[in-house]
Amino acid sequence: MKETLTCLVLFLAALNTSFAQDPGMPDSEDIPSNLMTFFVTSEPIGDGGNLGGLEGADAHCQSLAAAVDNDDRTWRAYLSTQARSGQAAVNARDRIGEGPWYHSKAKILDYLQRRLNRPLIQSEIHGDTLAEAQRGSNMTKEFALTEHGELVNGIGDPLPVRHDILTGSQPDGRAFTDGEDRTCNNWTSNSEGSVQVGHSDRVGNGNMSWNSSHATTGCSQEELVSWGGVGLFYCFAID
Amino acid sequence: MTKTRIFIFPFLLAATASSLALAQHGMEGGTPMTFFVTSKPIGDGGNLGGLVGADGHCQALAENVSADGRTWHAYLSTQARPGTFAVNARDRIGTGPWYNFDGVTIARDVAHLHGDTIELARLGNNLTKRTGLTEKGQIVPGLNDYKNSEVAARAAAGARGNEFEYTVSTPYSNRHEVLTGSQLDGRAYPPDLDYTCDNWTNNQDPDPEQNGGRMGAFANKPNVQIGFPDRNGGGNGSWNSSHGTRGCSQMALAMTHGVGMYYCFAIN
Numbered sequence: 255m256k257e258t259l260t261c262l263v264l265f266l267a268a269l270n271t272s273f274a275q276d277p278g279m280p281d282s283e284d285i286p287s288n289l290m291t292f293f294v295t296s297e298p299i300g301d302g303g304n305l306g307g308l309e310g311a312d313a314h315c316q317s318l319a320a321a322v323d324n325d326d327r328t329w330r331a332y333l334s335t336q337a338r339s340g341q342a343a344v345n346a347r348d349r350i351g352e353g354p355w356y357h358s359k360a361k362i363l364d365y366l367q368r369r370l371n372r373p374l375i376q377s378e379i380h381g382d383t384l385a386e387a388q389r390g391s392n393m394t395k396e397f398a399l400t401e402h403g404e405l406v407n408g409i410g411d412p413l414p415v416r417h418d419i420l421t422g423s424q425p426d427g428r429a430f431t432d433g434e435d436r437t438c439n440n441w442t443s444n445s446e447g448s449v450q451v452g453h454s455d456r457v458g459n460g461n462m463s464w465n466s467s468h469a470t471t472g473c474s475q476e477e478l479v480s481w482g483g484v485g486l487f488y489c490f491a492i493d
Numbered sequence: 494m495t496k497t498r499i500f501i502f503p504f505l506l507a508a509t510a511s512s513l514a515l516a517q518h519g520m521e522g523g524t525p526m527t528f529f530v531t532s533k534p535i536g537d538g539g540n541l542g543g544l545v546g547a548d549g550h551c552q553a554l555a556e557n558v559s560a561d562g563r564t565w566h567a568y569l570s571t572q573a574r575p576g577t578f579a580v581n582a583r584d585r586i587g588t589g590p591w592y593n594f595d596g597v598t599i600a601r602d603v604a605h606l607h608g609d610t611i612e613l614a615r616l617g618n619n620l621t622k623r624t625g626l627t628e629k630g631q632i633v634p635g636l637n638d639y640k641n642s643e644v645a646a647r648a649a650a651g652a653r654g655n656e657f658e659y660t661v662s663t664p665y666s667n668r669h670e671v672l673t674g675s676q677l678d679g680r681a682y683p684p685d686l687d688y689t690c691d692n693w694t695n696n697q698d699p700d701p702e703q704n705g706g707r708m709g710a711f712a713n714k715p716n717v718q719i720g721f722p723d724r725n726g727g728g729n730g731s732w733n734s735s736h737g738t739r740g741c742s743q744m745a746l747a748m749t750h751g752v753g754m755y756y757c758f759a760i761n
Contacts, residue, residue, distance in 0.1 A: 372729070378729070381611060381614055381615040383611075384608075384611050385677055387608060387611050387614030388607065388608045388614045388677040388678065388734075389677055389729045389731045389734070389735075390617070390724070390730045390731055391728075391729060391730070392728045392729065392730070394724065394725045394730060395725075396636070396725060410623060425612070425616055456617075456621060456724060456730075457621045457622075457623055460598065460619045461616040461617050461618070461619065462616065462617030462618070462619075462621065462724065463615065466616075467616075
């Protein structure tokens, strides 16, 4: 009985630290790691909220990834679009595959000889259960690196702050349904409108949201800058 | 005119808030500090002298820097024992809102602090590395801070026989594991396994034969649940319930990057 219990405890402990797909260890400490399936765009497209729709945004992810590695993954921008007449909404969370997702730096052995960096897990980053939402995910400033392995400037770093990350999404990763523009007109406006952003450093606006902290008051590049961002977004590999 | 007023009002609010935030603690008109992370531990591992001892430490640290006569409680739970009910950390800290050294709001109320609804939990509270300050206004050094320091170098070399000496003698060593003994919702754990170093009275390590080196709660193993004021660690960044420890000695706390600091809240 005691042994059964011990086994159960060990099993649960193992379950707790293993992931659905174990990708093994990175080949080397090169950046980006060959495991990279997540990054923050190192540069914006630069035309405010006009990303050329989801297609343009995905292409930006794809070309930034292609510039640093040749893994031939398929990349998607973490962006929602809102419903229009004859056109259903698209939820950012449904575009990015199943994960888990790793960032651009090889994991470094920690002092307990563990690989410390937990990857991003779909249900954890979106807080699908109350406990997951309370506990949080490993989406930290140190995890949310660009494809070059660089930190994104946040609050307290040298200006300009670049931590406002375009998502157009609610905290659960789904499109807004309230009728207000939250996506710069589905990523086509560089003037009127508004966009919902998260903070890659998890600091700002009195909350910690990485994907849905606040809305901007416009969609021009200047408006984005005035709120503390430059139009960066998150990219996830779906394979 | 109406429109102007509507536009001015939020700006006034914002201006007031930021001037409050800039006002230093103790300055006349500054927002009074009602939250801090202890700048130093009691230093005897998980033995804090019970809740009474822990509260006394909060009170003493607060009175070192302020004379505004508040009552301070440690954010710690105790587990049920025969004849004694459990105590939930969330029930010990008053009603908020709580402000840090800089006058910045940590959380509006108990529900905001803990994320009692899934909507609140997904957004999170405002306890971050930049706001989770000690009563002296210090940031609590966290993961990968000062990674080129001598501490990191010696740790990497495996020279980890005297971690507590490192942490107490090295100002910027990682000390971000904060004792709570609490679940994510701020409530006590069930009594069967230890999450509170025996209700803050135990400074012992586990029997090395039985549980040596294991992290977390197991039968007959001294353990304490910790959180991270810098929200970075354990793969989740929970401020109050990320993971357990290797034991309850001061050394065991240091082995996983803590020194036995904890949160203090003013209840009035």
